[in-house]
Amino acid sequence: xxxxxxxxxxxxIRSDDKLKHIPVAILTNSSLEEDKKAVLSAGADIFLxxxxxxxxxCKDLKKFLNSDYKYSLYDAYxxxxxxx
Numbered sequence: 001x002x003x004x005x006x007x008x009x010x011x012x013i014r015s016d017d018k019l020k021h022i023p024v025a026i027l028t029n030s031s032l033e034e035d036k037k038a039v040l041s042a043g044a045d046i047f048l049x050x051x052x053x054x055x056x057x058c059k060d061l062k063k064f065l066n067s068d069y070k071y072s073l074y075d076a077y078x079x080x081x082x083x084x
Contacts, residue, residue, distance in 0.1 A: 006026050006035075006042075007038055007042045010024055010026070010043045011043065013043070014042070014043035024043065024044045024045050025044070025045060025046045025048055025061075025064055026039045026044045026048065027048045027050055028047070028048070028049065028050060029050050031049050031051075035047075045064065046060060046064045048064075
């Protein structure tokens with residue numbers, strides 16, 4: 001969806017009957033609490049901060065994906081992520 005912000009994108013996904021069941025993760029550089037609250041209240045399932053703590057990011061992503069992802073700092077430099 002070109003040129004839409006996070007909030008509007010989430011709102012459009014949630015208002016579309018064909019898409020509203022899909023989990024939505026917002027990955028952003030913003031660390032503002034009000035941005036997080038706005039995106040989550042618009043219907044996003046998780047707010048991930050790109051430049052935050054790598055361990056916390058991986059824990060949040062693991063929880064969102066409901067997976068048993070095993071990682072180390074070495075894995076952070078290997079793509080793609082190993083999700084099992």
